[in-house]
Amino acid sequence: MTDATSTRIRPVTKKPVDYWRWSGRVFLVLLLIFTAMPMAWMLITSLKTGFAAMQYPPQWWPASPTLENYARLLDPRNSIGQDFLRYFWNSLWVSTATTILAIIVAVPAAYAFSRFRFPGRTFLFFSVLLRNMFPAIVFLVPLFILMRLLGLVNTHGSLILTYLTFGLPLAIWLLKGFYDNIPIQLEQAARIDGATRFQAFLYIVMPLSTPGIIATAIYSFIGAWNEYIYAYTFLTKHDQMTLPVGIQRFFSENATDWPGLMAATFMMSVPVVVLFLVLQKYFVQALTEGAVKH
Amino acid sequence: MAEVVLEHVMKNYGSLYAVNDVSFTVNDGEFVALVGPSGCGKTTTLNLIAGLLPISGGDIAIGNRVVNDLDPKDRDIAMVFQNYALYPNKTVFNNLAFPLQMRKLPKAEIATKVAEAARILDITHLLERKPRELSGGQQQRVALGRALVRDPLVFLMDEPLSNLDAKLRVQMRSEIKRFHHNLGATIIYVTHDQLEAVTMADKMAVMNGGFLQQYDTPAQVFANPVNMFVASFVGSPAMSLISLQAVSRGTDMVLQSAEGWELPLSPTNAQKARLSTTKNVVLGARHSTLKLHKSQVPGSVPGKIYTVEPTGDVTFAQVFIAEAVVNISVDPSVHLSPDEPVWIEFDQERVHLFDAETTSALTVR
Numbered sequence: 001m002t003d004a005t006s007t008r009i010r011p012v013t014k015k016p017v018d019y020w021r022w023s024g025r026v027f028l029v030l031l032l033i034f035t036a037m038p039m040a041w042m043l044i045t046s047l048k049t050g051f052a053a054m055q056y057p058p059q060w061w062p063a064s065p066t067l068e069n070y071a072r073l074l075d076p077r078n079s080i081g082q083d084f085l086r087y088f089w090n091s092l093w094v095s096t097a098t099t100i101l102a103i104i105v106a107v108p109a110a111y112a113f114s115r116f117r118f119p120g121r122t123f124l125f126f127s128v129l130l131r132n133m134f135p136a137i138v139f140l141v142p143l144f145i146l147m148r149l150l151g152l153v154n155t156h157g158s159l160i161l162t163y164l165t166f167g168l169p170l171a172i173w174l175l176k177g178f179y180d181n182i183p184i185q186l187e188q189a190a191r192i193d194g195a196t197r198f199q200a201f202l203y204i205v206m207p208l209s210t211p212g213i214i215a216t217a218i219y220s221f222i223g224a225w226n227e228y229i230y231a232y233t234f235l236t237k238h239d240q241m242t243l244p245v246g247i248q249r250f251f252s253e254n255a256t257d258w259p260g261l262m263a264a265t266f267m268m269s270v271p272v273v274v275l276f277l278v279l280q281k282y283f284v285q286a287l288t289e290g291a292v293k294h
Numbered sequence: 295m296a297e298v299v300l301e302h303v304m305k306n307y308g309s310l311y312a313v314n315d316v317s318f319t320v321n322d323g324e325f326v327a328l329v330g331p332s333g334c335g336k337t338t339t340l341n342l343i344a345g346l347l348p349i350s351g352g353d354i355a356i357g358n359r360v361v362n363d364l365d366p367k368d369r370d371i372a373m374v375f376q377n378y379a380l381y382p383n384k385t386v387f388n389n390l391a392f393p394l395q396m397r398k399l400p401k402a403e404i405a406t407k408v409a410e411a412a413r414i415l416d417i418t419h420l421l422e423r424k425p426r427e428l429s430g431g432q433q434q435r436v437a438l439g440r441a442l443v444r445d446p447l448v449f450l451m452d453e454p455l456s457n458l459d460a461k462l463r464v465q466m467r468s469e470i471k472r473f474h475h476n477l478g479a480t481i482i483y484v485t486h487d488q489l490e491a492v493t494m495a496d497k498m499a500v501m502n503g504g505f506l507q508q509y510d511t512p513a514q515v516f517a518n519p520v521n522m523f524v525a526s527f528v529g530s531p532a533m534s535l536i537s538l539q540a541v542s543r544g545t546d547m548v549l550q551s552a553e554g555w556e557l558p559l560s561p562t563n564a565q566k567a568r569l570s571t572t573k574n575v576v577l578g579a580r581h582s583t584l585k586l587h588k589s590q591v592p593g594s595v596p597g598k599i600y601t602v603e604p605t606g607d608v609t610f611a612q613v614f615i616a617e618a619v620v621n622i623s624v625d626p627s628v629h630l631s632p633d634e635p636v637w638i639e640f641d642q643e644r645v646h647l648f649d650a651e652t653t654s655a656l657t658v659r
Contacts, residue, residue: 185379188346191366192373193440194396203392207383 039269046070046262053258069263084264086239087246092271094156094242095224098163102171102220103213105164110175111201115184128169136166137229144233158234159242163227167220174219178212179205211282218275225272243268296357296447296480297322298343304351305338312338314504315352320448320497325474325481327491330501331527336484337452339501343482344450345369357447367396372441376453378433380425386412386436387421393444411443431462438473451483455490467494488528492516500524522653525578525646531610534584534620536577537650540567549577551616555595560642566656567647574650577640581621585639586611586628594637602630613638 045053047065075081112118113125131139143162144153152158182205190200206213228244235241247264298320305313313335320326328336341347343354345366353360361369372393381389390411394404412418415435425433434454441449454470455463471494474481485491491498492512500507500515500523508520512528519525525533538549538557547564548556557577559567567575587594597615604610609626612619613636620638624630647656 183377183379185375185377186381188344188366189373189375189379189440190381190392190396191346192344192369192371193393193444194367196365196367199396204381 042262042266046259046266048259050257050259069259070267072260073263073267080260083238083246083249084267087241087243088267090156090240090246091225091243091268094159094163095221097156097160098167098224099217099221101160101164102167103217106168106171106175106216107206107209107213109168110172111179111205113172114176114179115187128172131165132169139165140229140233143230147234152234154235154237154240156240159224159227159231162230162234163220163224166227167223171216171220174216175209175212178209182208214279214282218279221275222272225268297324298357298448298480298482299355300339300343300352301355302352303339303342303349303354305335305342305347306350311504313342316501316504316506317352318499318506318509320480320482323478323480325471325483325494325496327495327498328482328484328501329488329491329498329527330486330507332486334501335504336486336499336501340373340450340452340482340484343448344371344373370447371450372444372446372448373450374437374441374452374454376456378425378437378454378457380433380436380440382425384424385421386417386423386425386428389425389436390421390439390443393440397444407443411439414442415439430458431466434458434466438470442473442477442479447480449479449481451481453485454483456485456487470494489530492528498528500527502527518655518657519578519646520655522576522578522648522655525648525655529580531581531621533578533580533646534618535648536579536616536618536620538575538577538616539573540570540575541573549575551595553596553616555616557595557640558593562658563642563645563647565658569656569658570647570649571651572649575656576648576650576653578646578648579620579640579644581610581623583641583644584620584622585641586613586622586624587637587639588634590637591639594639597636597638599630599632599634599636601632611636 044060044062046069047067048059048062049064049066049068052059052062052064072078072080073084076085113121143165147153147158147161150158152161186204186208187197187200190204191197195203226244227242231242231245235245243264247261247268300319301317303313303316304311316335316339318326328339330336338347342349343356345361345364349362354362356369356371381392384392387408390408391404394407399407408421409418412421415438417432417435417439420428420432420436425436428436434457437454441451451470455466458466467490470483473479474494483491483495492515495512497510498512498515499509502523508515508524510518515524515528519528519533522535526535536551538551540559541548541550541556543556543558547559547567549559549567550556585594590596595615597613597620600612600614600619602609602611604626607626608623609628609630611622611624611630613622614620615638622638630636648654649656
């Protein structure tokens, strides 16, 4: 009966240690330390006083943690706070504008590349990638001259345009992949059900490509948010600088305010981290599961 | 409901003609199956009727209105896709409601119509679910529901059963047939499965290589195939075709095999054989019209058993005759073994003769 079989003593077999699995885990832990340590150290330093930050041997944990650095950065009444908030605002504006424009252009472009057959389609599609085949720095001088001709030097417009040239190619390629995965029958069904081609796109295709659009948006936001060299070259006025350039001001010739710098850097990473945390589920969401039988 | 008329419809991609001069009329309330092997142009024809592809030549009329240049949404049609094409981000209710919402019907009316369609298809309990939470058969029903909720002029169905498992397919087959009967709907149904076409349709349009081969009732197509393609495509197992030579023996005609045996023809069949452009004719016979003998009888021809396929209530013997393999159904009690010599008797009333050059059926009028 069942009793007899279930109470029978099984021979104890020693499972062999899976060395591959364990070495994999060790590797992942090392990788985690490698990526997380700088962030942790940044956060710890930002909580120290200026004197404590320079001590040797270092204080692994701040003896007297303080939020003074953050208070200073976020206080619009002193000059450092004013500058920091202005840079932050500039970065936010440039990155958001870049992202919105990139999506507005990339969505129809990617859809067209995915769905329509037109003369020069392949050529156009690969020429979109041309920009990405060269290091960004190569275009620094040509783009600067171009911006000067357009009268855009020292405006945020120059940065937005530049970031678009970087972000768009990948955005279009990424989104085309998403549209390729949406069965064309869904649009055909919608058109037969009474929708125009545009309505089919709006009501059926767009909602399904939301994860793709969000992934693309995050990508182009981060690209614009972190960019340094163009912002450094195109903008010379203080009140227009973006965060990566502005943070430089915490390095002065004689002494660097390390805690202040770390606090500013940490705050700079906040929007990106928040974006990821809020929207990460879209990255993993299965795109059109259940739409069609494969 | 309405009739659908195709006149000299063409669709070409450069020099490649996917649909070549296809004309037929689907009468009001008729169930027509477009059938043929892969790449024969049947789905392209359906997409032309739906307006999903631009037509290259000819005319398509739905309900006395030429629709060549109309958008799909203006043709008043409904379509069921092979992969169902249910909107994955919408609930079943919203899938059914979508065609009505697009036509800006009042909300209350939409709710009534969706409820009615759901009741007919027995999917009321699924209305709040998303398509991915449904089984294949349920998705199929929802797809049908989305088509019928709007009461369109014509239903177009593109291989709607081919993604279902065998058992469910048979069940849905009768449900669609019942659906047609109850609604009196005009249905154009694409399938590669001739059995589906024969069992469900009022008429079948057999296509091959972009050309319409034959358009008639399944019984007519089965009994009088116009050419060798139709003969071998319709019916399961397929009609057996044997290449022979027609030779005159005085006033009579015989069919002569390369092996040397001769099959005397009846006067009618002799008349048909004389119509052939060359001496080469092809003799066609369905498995049920042939008789298998273990010893020679007058008028029979010799062959050799190739394989035997018992199916339970009938056994199919495949017999080598004149370099062709011929299917014959025999009683399961008959014992046959491979390579056993047998004799085949033809039913002169029910054999088909084809011109080997043109592949057309030889008929006397």
